[in-house]
Each structure stands twice: as C-alpha cells, then as structure tokens.
Amino acid sequence: MPSIQIRDIRKSFGDIEAVRGIDLTVEKGTVLGLLGPNGAGKTTLIRMLTTLMKIDSGEAWVEGLNVDTEAQAVREIIGLAGQYAAVDENLTGRENLIMVGRLYHMPMKEAQLRAADLLGHFDLTDAADRTLKTYSGGMRRRLDLAASLVNNPPVLFLDEPTTGLDPQSRIALWKIIRELVAQGTTVLLTTQYLDEADFLADRIVVIDHGKVIASGTPQELKTELGDEVLEVRIRDISRINEATAALRSIGESQSVHVDFGTQTISMTLDQGVGSLPKAIRALDVAHVEIEDLTVRRPTLDEIFLKLTGHGVRV
Amino acid sequence: MEAIYRALLEKKWMYVVSDTLTMVERNLIRYVRLPQLLIFSTIQPVMFLLLFTYVFGGAIRVTGSYIDYLLPGILVQSAVFGAIQTGVGLTEDMAKGLIDRFRSLPMARAAVLAGRTLADTMRNIFVILLMFGVGSLIGFRIGGSVSDAVLAFAILLLFGFAFSWISATIGLLVKNVETAQVAGFIWVFPLVFASSVFVPVETMPDWLRVFAEINPISVTVNAVRMLLLGYTDAAETARLAWLAVVWIVGILGVFMPLAIRLYRRAA
Incomplete structure (x- = not known):
C-alpha cells in the first residue's frame, strides 16, 4: 500500500480552478517534491491532504485512510509544517511543543519528555525557555518542524519548508528532513526551488495551473528538461x-x-x-x-x- | 491541575474539555507575558467611567446618584468591549497560521473557540473587579444583598461570554485582523450608546426608545443595575434577570453553532 494516494482530485474557488485533476502516489519512506510556481495549486493540494480543506471531487488516502471520511484518524498520523511558521509567538519553544503534545492527548509527563527530546534534536535546548519573539527565522522553522513531529507521524507534509530562510538554515533543515526519511518517514514537500527538490526528493512532480505537467526522478527531469x-x-x-x-x-x-x-x-x-x-x-x-x-x-x-x-x- | 488533566484523558469524549483547558491556558499566558494588554483593556472603561461621572454626569438626571446609575452600565460595556477582542485574537491566530496547525491536529473541533471565549471571559473577571474597585473609590455603593451582587456578576460574565461568540463569528467571517477590529466595533457602538448604559431611555425619541428598550444591552444593564442597587420591586428585578438570561441563551444558541461551523470550514 502506498503511503499517499491521490485520485483525480479537484478544487475550485468560485470560478478559479486551483487544482484540476491531480493523480499522485507516494511510496512509503520516500520523498515526493511538488514543484511549481506561486499559484500553481501546491498549497491547495497540501491543504486538502491535511484535512484543512474539503476536496471538491476525487479521493485521497493517507496510509489507507480516506482524508475526507476519516479526517480525524488522518490527523492522528500526519505532521504538517507550513510556509508560515505556525507556532505561538507568546509561548516559549518548550511550551509550544508541550501544548501540541497535549492536543495529541499525551499524558503531561510524556508531552514534557517529548518536547525536551525534540528541542535537543533540533538544537533549540538553549532557547527552549525563551518566548518565540526572540527566535530567528531559522529557529522558528525548526520549532515549527519539531511541532509537526510531536506524534512521530509516519507521513509528513511540508509546505515550502525553507522559503525565506538563509542558506545555512536551509541546509540545516534539509539535513533534518533527510534524517527523518532515513528513519522511514514519508514526506510530501512543496517547493519553488529546483535545488531543494533536487536535493531532497526521490521523485519530483511539476505542477502548473493545477495540473501535473511533468514527473520523474530528479535525474530524469534534469536530463529531460534542462x-x-x-x-x-x-x-x-x-x-x-x-x-x-x-x-x-x-x-x-x-x-x-x-x-x-x-x-x-x-x-x-x-x-x-x-x-x-x-x-x-x-x-x-x-x-x-x-x-x-x-x-x-x-x-x-x-x-x-x-x-x-x-x-x-x- | 495535573490530576484533573490526567482524569480527563481517560475518556475520549472528555477530550473536548482537556483540549479546551489547554487552549484557555495558552490564551491566558498571553496576558501574563504582555501585561500591557490587560492594562490597555482597563484604561478605556476607566476613562469612560471618569468622563461620564465628572463631565457629562452633572447634566444627566437620574433618580439617586449618577455614579450608582452609571457603574452597572460601565460594567456591561466593559464586558462587551472585552468580547470584541475574541474576534480580533482569532483573526491574529489565523493570519499567523496557528489555526491551520490546530485544525491539522486530532483535537476537539470546538476547543479552539471555547478556549478563546473562556479565556476572554476570565480576563473580563479581572476587568470587572477592577472597575468595581475604581467605582467604589469614586462613590459607588452596592445597595442590594451579597447574593444579588453575585448573581449580577454571573450575568455580566455570561453576557460577555455570549458576546465573545458573536465576536468569534465575525472574526471567522472577516478573517483579517484590521477588519475584525473595525467590524467588531461598528455594531457594538450603536448597541452600547442606544441603551440604558449611560442615560435613562425615557428621554430618547420614540423610535429610538423602542430599540433601546429591547436592546439586550439595556436589558442586561437594567437587570445588573437592579440587582446591585437593591431595587425594591423584586418581581421586576427577577423578570429582567430572566430576560437577560434568555438573551444570553439565545445568543449562545445561535452563535456557538455558527462559529463552530465557520471554524470547521475556515480555509
């Protein structure tokens, strides 16, 4: 069973068709890079797969669970890190992670241990008890990614994880993502950067105007395209x-x-x-x-x- | 706290309570970290209180002293203005992507809204007690029984809580922080001023008086005023208190499901 499977999904906003019939399969433990310009439909696709948005037509499954009819079960097994660092500015790094753990209904002790664990892993221990106002862009992204990993999700969705980051922070984040994949996590990531897709993805799907216009391994695409x-x-x-x-x-x-x-x-x-x-x-x-x-x-x-x-x- | 939390996790249907507590805590931390938020939310009602007591008060005819008449109105106004922050806070969370994070978690769907409205109600406890204190300093005296005062306090908080849900609905509809700020005030202003908060409605022109009398803010102000001042007509006091409760239940009955629906679909 593939980790993510999408069959002919569509989404319109009024007259605008944001996603116009996309089929995709992502195998377990692999990275699919969704490459496309702004407005291509990448974020809409991610939002549908992470249950944030209803699918107009077509079907999608994550680990065999239907994202439409089994949304709550899907939420238990996915992690989402967004384009905008979705963490609470007024809380400390630790408080943010504990809050997420509690919302996954972990016992308090477990949520605390998991938070300490992730903070260490993401090199945020020194900043753990400072509010996010003092964090740099790279630190926020790392915390955002950490927050998406609290439940050890087998499937991770990353929406433009490094947009706006300096090169050093980008590479640090890439390394972390690679480690996760090495441990068996399936990743679907969107990006506007060719080098990012090239570095991280096992397969790349290029989308434009809500449709797939090319797909293959990075090597295949490079030979074919440029x-x-x-x-x-x-x-x-x-x-x-x-x-x-x-x-x-x-x-x-x-x-x-x-x-x-x-x-x-x-x-x-x-x-x-x-x-x-x-x-x-x-x-x-x-x-x-x-x-x-x-x-x-x-x-x-x-x-x-x-x-x-x-x-x-x- | 820890023990309660653990007990709540035993039962799946109790998740809505534990998730709501988590959200209340998160929203209250904001006031601890940014005490200026609390200070600014109290400066405005204090200014209104002083302005009406010392500037306009002398020109307004009421039975008894004006401060006794005014303070219950100011308390309701504070609770209602405080409720506007519910919608503003929600749009801030939306803009920052936090709502997306919450919606991608397996948490109870109602908890984000319930946590926000409850936290804002708790902030209102603080604001209302402080206004009581300031009012007492400038001559306000409770004329009724302690139990009536407690009842008045409960009605105030519940009324603010109900308005928080209206505010949440507006916030979820407009989705934008600045718009929520403006949209939050424009409908509240006429409700607050065309009411018995500051002046008796008898002096208003007929068409306005009709509106002012059925206005839920007037109903609540009158109920709170009678309870706090020890109005002698117990039957009338009870009638108005019940009417205020009916308004509260009615507002919650409409706006709670509406806001939760909007939250589920928020894109």
Whole structure:
C-alpha cells in the first residue's frame, strides 16, 4: 500500500480552478517534491491532504485512510509544517511543543519528555525557555518542524519548508528532513526551488495551473528538461560574432542566445560541464577576451518555458 | 491541575474539555507575558467611567446618584468591549497560521473557540473587579444583598461570554485582523450608546426608545443595575434577570453553532 494516494482530485474557488485533476502516489519512506510556481495549486493540494480543506471531487488516502471520511484518524498520523511558521509567538519553544503534545492527548509527563527530546534534536535546548519573539527565522522553522513531529507521524507534509530562510538554515533543515526519511518517514514537500527538490526528493512532480505537467526522478527531469547553462560575458562587444561562432563550433547546442545589453552569450551545455574546457579553448583560439564566465543550473523559469511554452507567471 | 488533566484523558469524549483547558491556558499566558494588554483593556472603561461621572454626569438626571446609575452600565460595556477582542485574537491566530496547525491536529473541533471565549471571559473577571474597585473609590455603593451582587456578576460574565461568540463569528467571517477590529466595533457602538448604559431611555425619541428598550444591552444593564442597587420591586428585578438570561441563551444558541461551523470550514 502506498503511503499517499491521490485520485483525480479537484478544487475550485468560485470560478478559479486551483487544482484540476491531480493523480499522485507516494511510496512509503520516500520523498515526493511538488514543484511549481506561486499559484500553481501546491498549497491547495497540501491543504486538502491535511484535512484543512474539503476536496471538491476525487479521493485521497493517507496510509489507507480516506482524508475526507476519516479526517480525524488522518490527523492522528500526519505532521504538517507550513510556509508560515505556525507556532505561538507568546509561548516559549518548550511550551509550544508541550501544548501540541497535549492536543495529541499525551499524558503531561510524556508531552514534557517529548518536547525536551525534540528541542535537543533540533538544537533549540538553549532557547527552549525563551518566548518565540526572540527566535530567528531559522529557529522558528525548526520549532515549527519539531511541532509537526510531536506524534512521530509516519507521513509528513511540508509546505515550502525553507522559503525565506538563509542558506545555512536551509541546509540545516534539509539535513533534518533527510534524517527523518532515513528513519522511514514519508514526506510530501512543496517547493519553488529546483535545488531543494533536487536535493531532497526521490521523485519530483511539476505542477502548473493545477495540473501535473511533468514527473520523474530528479535525474530524469534534469536530463529531460534542462542542462547546465554557460554564460560568457565578453570584454569587446565588436567581437560578439566571433565569440558566438566559436561557441557554436564546439557542436554542443543550437540554443545560443546573445544579450547585447549585458554583452553576454548564453548556451545550453548538452553534455554538461564536461564540455566547458572545449568552450573556453574555442573562445581563446578566436581571440575573444572573457570578462566573466559562469555555469549555472537552468532556472525554474527556463524549465517552465521548456515545459509549457511560457515562463513562471508573476 | 495535573490530576484533573490526567482524569480527563481517560475518556475520549472528555477530550473536548482537556483540549479546551489547554487552549484557555495558552490564551491566558498571553496576558501574563504582555501585561500591557490587560492594562490597555482597563484604561478605556476607566476613562469612560471618569468622563461620564465628572463631565457629562452633572447634566444627566437620574433618580439617586449618577455614579450608582452609571457603574452597572460601565460594567456591561466593559464586558462587551472585552468580547470584541475574541474576534480580533482569532483573526491574529489565523493570519499567523496557528489555526491551520490546530485544525491539522486530532483535537476537539470546538476547543479552539471555547478556549478563546473562556479565556476572554476570565480576563473580563479581572476587568470587572477592577472597575468595581475604581467605582467604589469614586462613590459607588452596592445597595442590594451579597447574593444579588453575585448573581449580577454571573450575568455580566455570561453576557460577555455570549458576546465573545458573536465576536468569534465575525472574526471567522472577516478573517483579517484590521477588519475584525473595525467590524467588531461598528455594531457594538450603536448597541452600547442606544441603551440604558449611560442615560435613562425615557428621554430618547420614540423610535429610538423602542430599540433601546429591547436592546439586550439595556436589558442586561437594567437587570445588573437592579440587582446591585437593591431595587425594591423584586418581581421586576427577577423578570429582567430572566430576560437577560434568555438573551444570553439565545445568543449562545445561535452563535456557538455558527462559529463552530465557520471554524470547521475556515480555509
């Protein structure tokens, strides 16, 4: 039995169809990354699966429990950590976790022990008895995640867990999520970041306008959708034609774009970063002086352009 | 406390009580951590009390001293204004995503609202006692029996509790902190001023007096006033006290289920 199963679920708000028939399966102990721009329907999908919102049509099961008809039982076995750190600002970290434990109807002693345990695990012991007003963004997110783990849930829903966090806190949170998965937790996470989905997810589903537009392992999607992009800024704009020709000559890709404003040429590296030396040699032979050179992953926008013919809607 | 809590967990149907207690505690901690919340919620009624006693009071004709007439009205007004905070607090919790957290937990559905309204009622105990104290300092004297005063106190608290549920319903409908603040006051203001809180309704024009007389705030103020001042017509006092209770039960009967329904569906 898969951990999460969704069959053709839909949700409209007035005239707007936020989710337009999504099917998904998440196997036990794996991470599914739901990737998409703002307004794609990611949060709506999570809210339906976590019983916060009624499903218009279709069905969904979490660990075999129907989210619509067995909502209370579903709530016992899921954890939810949101985009907005859903913790009480006026309470201390410890009080927040004890409160959640009590709302799971744990005996007081057990709730206290569990809170102390989680605070230690999330490196919050020193801040445990301070109110959340004094917490940094990263600490709040960690506490929010800790709160979603009070009941040791087999299934965890994370709605944009690292949006707005600094890189260090992001990586810290990623590590924690990986540990949980290693212990057998199933995770469904939404994100706007390609690198996050790449790092955490076993499978990625790309959604846009409430529909699945691509899915696969990160590797499959990368091969299919986007290779590294080489960007070269040249010193002398009058040499732009020679530079472009030199890059074309390495026979990599037909997609070479020139931006005269920034004097930058960008080219998709079909063979990956391995062909970087070839490109540099070709430019050198053509006597093109390089001012700046970068290799980067395709952006979400470029992937969307490729998948849908339009960029990410703003 | 711990023993009670443990006993409540024995029975599944008692979860609603234990969850409500947890929520009451959470809401009251706010006042301990932010005493200014409590101070500000008492400054306003104290100002009203002083303003009406010393500025307008001299121009208002009542039987007996004006402070005796005014204080019961101010007590009801304090309870009602306090109730507005219920809706505001709920929208704050919604905006911060806390309500989402609670709704994703297997806790009793009614506990978030019950915890909030009960905590606000407890805050009202404090505000009402303080107003009693300030009133006594400037000349208010209880004229009735102790048991009547206790009854008046109970009616005050229950009335505030009932208004908290109206306020909760409004908060859940508007879903926005600023709107809840404004929407909370606009309907309360006419109710408070077109009533017998500050002045006898006899001087009002007919159309307004009709409204002022059936206004639940007037009914409650009159009942509390008679109980506190020791009004000699016991039958009339009892009639008004019962009428106030009918209003309280009626408001709760409509707005409790309504608010809980809205909470379940809140998106």
